Amino acid sequence: MLLAANPTRMHLLRLKKRLKLAIRGHKLLKDKQDELMRRFMDLVKQIQGLRQEVERDLHRAFERFTMARSVMSRASVEEALALPGKRLDVGVTTQRIMNVEVPLFEPRAEGRIYCYGFANTSGELDVSLRSLDAVLLRLLELAQTEKTIMLLADEIDRTRRRVNALEYTLIPSLKETIRFITMKLEELERSNLTRLMKIKEMAEER
Amino acid sequence: MTLIPSKQKEYTMTKRTLFVFVVVFFAVTLWASVSSAQQMTGSSWALLGPVALCIAGAAVAVGLAGIGSAIGIGYAGQTSLGAMSEDTANFARYLMLTALPGTQGIYGFVIGFLVMLWSGIFGGETATLTIQEGWQFFFSSIPVALAGFLSAIHQGRVCAAGVEMTAKKPNEVGKALVLGVFVEFYAVLGFLMSIILLTRIRG
Amino acid sequence: MKQLSEYRLPFTYNTHYAYGVGRIRALETRLLRRHDISRLVGAEDTDAFLRILGETDYGETVPSLSDPDHFEDFLSGHMASTLNLIVHLSKNPEVTDLLKMRSDYYNLKILLKGSISGRDMEFFLSPSGQVPPAVLLRAIRDEDVGHLPGYLRQTIQTIEGFSPSDEIEPQSLDVLVDKAMFSHFLSVVMKVGMMFLWGWLEREIDLLNIKTFVRLLWSQQAPELLKTNLCDGGSLAVEFYRMLQEEPLDGLPQRFGQTRYARLLDEGIASLQTKGSFARLEQLCDGFLITYLGRARLTTFGLEPLMAYVLIKEYEIKAIRTIFTCKWNHLPPESIQERLPDVYL
Numbered sequence: 001m002l003l004a005a006n007p008t009r010m011h012l013l014r015l016k017k018r019l020k021l022a023i024r025g026h027k028l029l030k031d032k033q034d035e036l037m038r039r040f041m042d043l044v045k046q047i048q049g050l051r052q053e054v055e056r057d058l059h060r061a062f063e064r065f066t067m068a069r070s071v072m073s074r075a076s077v078e079e080a081l082a083l084p085g086k087r088l089d090v091g092v093t094t095q096r097i098m099n100v101e102v103p104l105f106e107p108r109a110e111g112r113i114y115c116y117g118f119a120n121t122s123g124e125l126d127v128s129l130r131s132l133d134a135v136l137l138r139l140l141e142l143a144q145t146e147k148t149i150m151l152l153a154d155e156i157d158r159t160r161r162r163v164n165a166l167e168y169t170l171i172p173s174l175k176e177t178i179r180f181i182t183m184k185l186e187e188l189e190r191s192n193l194t195r196l197m198k199i200k201e202m203a204e205e206r
Numbered sequence: 207m208t209l210i211p212s213k214q215k216e217y218t219m220t221k222r223t224l225f226v227f228v229v230v231f232f233a234v235t236l237w238a239s240v241s242s243a244q245q246m247t248g249s250s251w252a253l254l255g256p257v258a259l260c261i262a263g264a265a266v267a268v269g270l271a272g273i274g275s276a277i278g279i280g281y282a283g284q285t286s287l288g289a290m291s292e293d294t295a296n297f298a299r300y301l302m303l304t305a306l307p308g309t310q311g312i313y314g315f316v317i318g319f320l321v322m323l324w325s326g327i328f329g330g331e332t333a334t335l336t337i338q339e340g341w342q343f344f345f346s347s348i349p350v351a352l353a354g355f356l357s358a359i360h361q362g363r364v365c366a367a368g369v370e371m372t373a374k375k376p377n378e379v380g381k382a383l384v385l386g387v388f389v390e391f392y393a394v395l396g397f398l399m400s401i402i403l404l405t406r407i408r409g
Numbered sequence: 410m411k412q413l414s415e416y417r418l419p420f421t422y423n424t425h426y427a428y429g430v431g432r433i434r435a436l437e438t439r440l441l442r443r444h445d446i447s448r449l450v451g452a453e454d455t456d457a458f459l460r461i462l463g464e465t466d467y468g469e470t471v472p473s474l475s476d477p478d479h480f481e482d483f484l485s486g487h488m489a490s491t492l493n494l495i496v497h498l499s500k501n502p503e504v505t506d507l508l509k510m511r512s513d514y515y516n517l518k519i520l521l522k523g524s525i526s527g528r529d530m531e532f533f534l535s536p537s538g539q540v541p542p543a544v545l546l547r548a549i550r551d552e553d554v555g556h557l558p559g560y561l562r563q564t565i566q567t568i569e570g571f572s573p574s575d576e577i578e579p580q581s582l583d584v585l586v587d588k589a590m591f592s593h594f595l596s597v598v599m600k601v602g603m604m605f606l607w608g609w610l611e612r613e614i615d616l617l618n619i620k621t622f623v624r625l626l627w628s629q630q631a632p633e634l635l636k637t638n639l640c641d642g643g644s645l646a647v648e649f650y651r652m653l654q655e656e657p658l659d660g661l662p663q664r665f666g667q668t669r670y671a672r673l674l675d676e677g678i679a680s681l682q683t684k685g686s687f688a689r690l691e692q693l694c695d696g697f698l699i700t701y702l703g704r705a706r707l708t709t710f711g712l713e714p715l716m717a718y719v720l721i722k723e724y725e726i727k728a729i730r731t732i733f734t735c736k737w738n739h740l741p742p743e744s745i746q747e748r749l750p751d752v753y754l
Contacts, residue, residue: 123686
């Protein structure tokens with residue numbers, strides 16, 4: 001696509017500068033995209049196992065909880081869990097990966113997960129709470145990593161669009177415009193030359 | 207002030223109070239009658255003549271055996287009613303078990319009747335009755351009175367347990383009855399002994 | 410080796426209970442049998458389960474129940490009516506009231522937890538206690554225990570003495586209330602001299618301590634929590650458990666070899682280690698207690714058969730709830746059977 005441009009030498013110089021810049025930018029963006037992609041793939045690989053594990057453990061914990069629930073009356077379950085013994089605070093800060101801001105969770109847990117007496121509760125409840133407790137930190141880790149992956153994916157998308165824009169739109173049209181201007185300028189040169197030759201011829205005839 | 211009403215303690219006359227009450231009553235009566243008889247005749251035992259002794263024997267036989275039967279039937283009957291308040295289907299079986307402790311009362315009644323008959327009180331032939339014979343009639347009625355009294359109570363317990371068992375296994379009622387009859391056996395022995403003794407008194 | 414007390418038959422002999430025991434014997438015939446339970450376990454889905462339950466003594470209203478909350482209410486209604494029957498038949502209110510006082514202690518826990526967390530827990534209060542929930546609620550809210558009966562007042566004072574602020578751990582709170590409850594029950598039963606119930610409480614405390622002990626060992630918090638969390642009054646002294654606190658799990662059955670709980674621990678711990686589940690241990694504990702209650706069959710008169718009936722009924726309702734919850738969550742029959750006391754299977 002031809003850019004709207006005055007076919008002047010001045011403009012030609014400016015365009016050439018832009019082209020150079022675009023090519024350099026393209027190369028840089030391409031590198032960035034590759035690096036993002038690499039990190040992205042790393043995270044995805046890492047998270048696949050984690051996600052499966054967490055899902056399996058959560059499922060198991062809930063199954064255990066159902067079991068515990070089945071041998072206790074509703075009232076004793078309510079009573080047992082009425083006052084939680086463990087507090088979990090999650091501090092959220094951010095870190096930068098390739099200039100992308102990603103969240104960083106810092107869970108701070110205090111107290112014990114077992115918050116009930118033994119007389120009216122089943123050992124199954126211990127088991128289910130212990131597995132819930134164990135899965136909770138990993139759940140946070142999973143959330144953090146998944147959010148990071150989403151943000152990275154966005155960034156990769158944006159970078160790819162830019163690379164494509166540079167590669168398939170800006171650079172070709174710059175090149176085309178430069179060629180057009182060059183040709184235009186050469187034509188001007190030629191017509192000038194012809195005119196000069198003509199003038200010279202007319203002057204000699206006289 | 208408390209918001210929760212405390213349960214009032216149920217007033218029950220204990221066995222001990224009842225016993226003391228009866229003993230005191232009889233002691234006072236006996237003392238009064240003996241002392242009045244002494245004033246009239248000079249002999250302390252004149253009031254308890256042969257006829258009075260026969261009547262006392264009949265009274266003891268019927269009374270004690272009857273009390274025993276009543277208590278025994280009371281146990282078995284209460285248990286039957288408890289079982290029937292949930293399910294009346296086994297009424298006939300419970301009825302047999304409940305009626306079983308009742309026989310002692312009948313034995314006592316028969317002995318009481320025989321004492322009255324053979325001592326001649328019914329026929330008005332008490333003139334020849336000696337004081338020794340009066341005591342003999344009195345002691346002859348003791349076996350059925352005591353055996354009937356105690357065996358009926360215990361039979362009542364056995365039958366109550368039998369009712370409990372029948373509630374669970376209605377078809378096994380026969381076994382419960384057999385064990386109840388074991389207790390009955392000793393009441394029957396007392397009854398027989400009373401009859402044997404009675405027949406020997408007046409020829 | 411059996412203990413001496415197992416050879417005694419310490420029943421009270423109270424002919425005032427002739428009617429009550431007769432009635433209970435008739436009712437006992439309607440308890441669910443193995444056959445009923447295995448039909449319930451084998452039911453295809455909740456509908457089939459409810460239909461089968463409707464054919465038993467639980468009545469024909471059952472099949473119309475659809476959601477778990479209704480079913481729970483239905484079961485607690487059944488329990489409450491059984492309790493009322495026993496209290497009605499009872500001539501020893503000081504003993505039968507203990508059954509109701511369990512709910513008082515439960516309500517106390519709920520309200521104390523509610524007042525610490527600042528949440529409104531009124532909804533969970535049980536109405537079947539000896540003290541009306543409203544009275545207890547007012548006492549806790551106004552911090553005025555003057556109107557409460559002595560046992561609750563003492564419990565509250567114990568808790569306040571243990572930790573005056575609201576910083577008490579929920580677990581300590583529960584344990585303190587449980588301990589207060591058991592010592593109260595033991596003192597009442599001792600005063601009345603009812604050996605059968607004494608034996609029951611002793612076994613219940615023993616099994617509770619054993620379960621607590623195994624749970625603490627399993628969750629690796631034994632030494633520090635063992636000091637406070639065991640109840641006094643069982644046949645095994647609290648010191649006995651403290652001696653064993655360093656023992657590995659699989660050494661335990663041998664150390665309990667001299668007690669009546671040896672077999673139960675043997676199987677229970679083996680299953681805990683292979684399957685990582687307390688189900689088998691708890692199943693055996695329940696079975697043990699139910700078997701003990703069966704001894705009440707040996708007496709003709711007295712309060713014991715009545716108490717045994719209401720406690721057995723409680724286990725039955727627990728079993729029904731277990732089966733229902735498992736059916737509702739589509740768990741396979743095997744995992745239900747793991748959780749029912751052996752006497753039902």
